[in-house]
Amino acid sequence: MGASPWIVPDELWDRLEPLLPQRKRRFRYPGRKPLPDRDVLCGILYVLHTGIQWEYLPQELGFGSGMTCWRRLRDWNDAGVRQRLHEVLLAELNAALRLDWSRCVVDSSHVRALKRGLHTGPSPVDRGRAGSKHHLITDGHGTPLAVLLTGGNRNDVTQLLPLLDAIPPVRGRVGRPRRKPDSLFADRGYDHDVYRDQVRDRGILPAITRRGTRHGTGLGVHRWVIERSFAWLHGFRRLRIRWEPRPDVHEAFLRLACCLIAYRQRNVLC
Known part of the structure; x- marks a missing residue:
């Protein structure tokens, strides 16, 4: 940069x-x-x-x-500039075989919303203070494919299908644009059989940890990349706290950060 x-x-x-x-x-x-x-x-x-x-x-x-x-x-x-830029960068990664479509990973992260506004709610991890959630889906390398903003009290699993729907058609290779991975990895917050079935109906194999399962089952070997992606996202200080009462402005920052991460991935991945 x-x-x-x-x-x-x-x-x-x-x-x-x-x-x-x-x-x-x-x-x-x-x-x-x-x-x-x-x-x-x-x-x-x-x-x-x-x-x-x-x-x-x-x-x-x-x-x-x-x-x-x-x-x-x-x-x-x-005007949709950020979305189109994201699609351009993903297409370049896809053309260079630097997107891992064998799996995707989903997770969310809380941020405090000091000025409230739409898409805020009492955060269960911050003593009920107003907050928002960043919902993220990445490929197997941790490259952001889509990001959503909701209130801090929104259940993670409710955004599972919207995240899959938000993956843009990724071009860059011969044939139809690709929009779905082969498998999906998620933690216990997404443990719900109804959603497993809906993911499976889309032709995606769900690998979601069940509640009560002891740690060390091995899924974390694949899910750690999204923790790194959130560290990249929140390395942008403006995203650590939501200052914008307007959700569209905060989402614009989120999407811009995802574009910058995808741009960096072009030069990092081998």
């Missing part, structure tokens, strides 16, 4: 720039020239990496105001 993690590398920008919506040019009253998208993206990445509040974004770095970056993040998210 370069010397500073918020500096956008040329490789990533070349993939992102064609996906950005084009602003209509005004001829009669052009107004102030808008800040270049690449500079604004650096400001967004600065907030994502450091966790700084929008109003304290240092303008001397050339990122523009925090409100400019916030609006651009919102607009790009509404």
Whole structure:
């Protein structure tokens, strides 16, 4: 990612720039020239990496105001830019045989929601304080395939099928785009026979730990990758606590972080 993690590398920008919506040019009253998208993206990445509040974004770095970056993040998210970038990066990984479709792994993680808002709820692991959950599904290497945001009191198993549905059609190889793995690994929070049957009906083999089973059954050998993926996600300080009352803005940060992880995986996996 370069010397500073918020500096956008040329490789990533070349993939992102064609996906950005084009602003209509005004001829009669052009107004102030808008800040270049690449500079604004650096400001967004600065907030994502450091966790700084929008109003304290240092303008001397050339990122523009925090409100400019916030609006651009919102607009790009509404236009589906993050989703399309994620699909482009996954397709490149798939073409290079760097996605492990033999299995996927699901899990969730709690974050405190200090400003509440939609998709928050009393967290059972944080003494009932308002919180949210990040629900994540990865391939066998830990590359994020999809991420969802819910209230902190939402049961993990309710998001199992929505996560599978959220996996985008991944291109990059000859034939139809791929959307499902061969097997699915999950912990005891997903132990429910009805959901096992629904996963099996999709042609996916469920490997879900049953409640009461002693530890050391061996499934953790495959599930540890998602713990690492959550460590990567929450390495972005803005995602450790949910500051945004608007769920779409927090989800935009989540999806952007997944894109950055997928981009890094291109250079890490052999």
